[in-house]
Amino acid sequence: MKEAESISDLEDPSEEELQQMKSEYEKMKKQQQEIESLQKFQFFKKSLVDLSRFVIRDTAQTITGTKTYTQPIVANSFIKTDGTQNQILLTNGGTSDIDDFLPKHYPHAMEQMIIEPDNDIRNQGLRIMKNNANWDSFVLTGCNNDPTNRDGVWKIRSTSSQFRIQKQEDDAYDYKGLVIDFDCTSLKFNNQVIAPLPTPPIENxxxxxxxxxxxxxxxxxxxxxxxxxxxxxxxxxxxxxxxxxxxxxxxxxxxxxxxxxxxxxxxxxxxxxxxxxxxxxxxxxxxxxxxxxxxxxxxxxxxxxxxxxxxxxxxxxxxxxxxxxxxxxxxxxx
CATH class of the missing domain: 2.60.40.2460 (Phage bIL170 RBP, head domain)
Known part of the structure; x- marks a missing residue:
């Protein structure tokens, strides 16, 4: 009897309170619909995410698509698939054999240079030029890593007056070594005439x-x-x-x-x-x-x-x- 009395004591909400409750309900319902809509079309929905389709920094991956970069790419090395140590990677993505090139500096290697002249005489043979009319041009053989060490170095030299082959340590002496004069009429070795043979001494x-x-x-x-x-x-x-x-x-x-x-x-x-x-x-x-x-x-x-x-x-x-x-x-x- 007492319970019935307590329930009957509740008052019905007023019209204004009912409208307010209805408004709150409609708002919550709309939010729930928006959440359900996002879950249905969201790209990163858990069931649709495949990490293998993304570039991850700490995972070894193979990229089959073409990527274009507008900024410089810096790396410790670039390795081409199936490339060899005798190939050079070209900027167009291709490769070429090292033998097709003659590097300016190729340490610790034995090289062969082939000169293929054309009809222009300026492209025939190996030409060592001098940048001044009276300066020398020369080739050094047997050089050391230290340019000041002349031990065992030979100098093949062309001057304005002679062609000379001598030890580099003797280059201050223009009479040492094998010398051909400017007119190509005499050959000397250590200042002794070899050709033509000197005329035998005569009396007086x-x-x-x-x-x-x-x-x-x-x-x-x-x-x-x-x-x-x-x-x-x-x-x-x-x-x-x-x-x-x-x-x-x-x-x-x-x-x-x-x-x-x-x-x-x-x-x-x-x-x-x-x-x-x-x-x-x-x-x-x-x-x-x-x-x-x-x-x-x-x-x-x-x-x-x-x-x-x-x-x-x-x-x-x-x-x-x-x-x-x-x-x-x-x-x-x-």
């Missing part, structure tokens, strides 16, 4: 090598060059009633350039052994007494001078013997 050939004044006369001797040296052994007399000199005196001169001393760097004078005789023995053309050691040298121009240091008062009649040798090609200290 010294007279065509040295020159002297009217007051000097050659008594005996020889002057010759051999294996990069000049050898002098001669006696000359001087006879001038008006000598009157106490300074350097040019006794004779070497006028052939190949017999003159040459220098790499600053030239200097080369001393020679000489003895002066001031007393002639009557009746013996080559016999003199009164030997006096005297200074003597030859300069870069081939002039042989005496009395530069001694400063003796030279007599009207005297004789000088010069017996010595000198190197034709010299390296200056500086």
């Amino acid at each position: 050939a010294i007279k065509s090598t040295i020159a002297y004044s009217m007051y000097e006369s050659l008594i005996w001797g020889s002057f010759m060059t051999y294996n990069g040296r000049a050898y002098i052994s001669l006696q000359k007399t001087h006879n001038n009633p008006n000598t009157q000199t106490q300074s350097a005196y040019t006794f004779f001169s070497v006028f052939k350039d190949e017999a003159k001393p040459q220098f790499t760097g600053t030239p200097f004078t080369i001393p020679l052994n000489a003895v002066m005789f001031a007393q002639k023995v009557i009746g013996y053309p080559i016999c003199w007494n009164g030997a006096i050691p005297i200074d003597c040298y030859i300069d870069v121009d081939g002039h042989v001078r005496i009395n530069t240091l001694c400063q003796l008062v030279l007599p009207d009649l005297f004789c000088v013997q010069v017996c010595d040798q000198y190197v034709l090609h010299n390296q200056s200290a500086n």
Whole structure:
């Protein structure tokens, strides 16, 4: 009886409250319909998602479609399927054999270069140019990784005056090695003529090598060059009633350039052994007494001078013997 009384105590909602409840219901129903609509057509609905169709960073995948990138692609390496280590990957996606190319720098490899000339003479042969008319062009063989290490390096060189093959360490000496002159008329090895064969020395050939004044006369001797040296052994007399000199005196001169001393760097004078005789023995053309050691040298121009240091008062009649040798090609200290 009491329960019936408690239920009967509830009041019916007012018209306004009923309308409000109806409005809330309609709103909840609309939201439920929207949710059901999204679940029906949603792309990422769990039952339709296939991860194999997406690019995932930490999974090895094979992409069969074509991808176009507008920005640079940076990677540690690019590997072509079925590619080999003897192929080069081209920008159009193809490949080409390494043998079809001649790289500018290919370390630790043996290469062969084939030159296929066409009708244009500028494309025939291997041409090594020089960027200045008077500069050299050359090829070095047997080089080391260290460019300052010249050990075992050979230099094939073309200059404005000769073609030369020599050790690179000797490139400061233009007479060392195998040399062909500019006119291609002679071949030398270490300054010794190989072709054409030199003319054998003839009697009195010294007279065509040295020159002297009217007051000097050659008594005996020889002057010759051999294996990069000049050898002098001669006696000359001087006879001038008006000598009157106490300074350097040019006794004779070497006028052939190949017999003159040459220098790499600053030239200097080369001393020679000489003895002066001031007393002639009557009746013996080559016999003199009164030997006096005297200074003597030859300069870069081939002039042989005496009395530069001694400063003796030279007599009207005297004789000088010069017996010595000198190197034709010299390296200056500086």
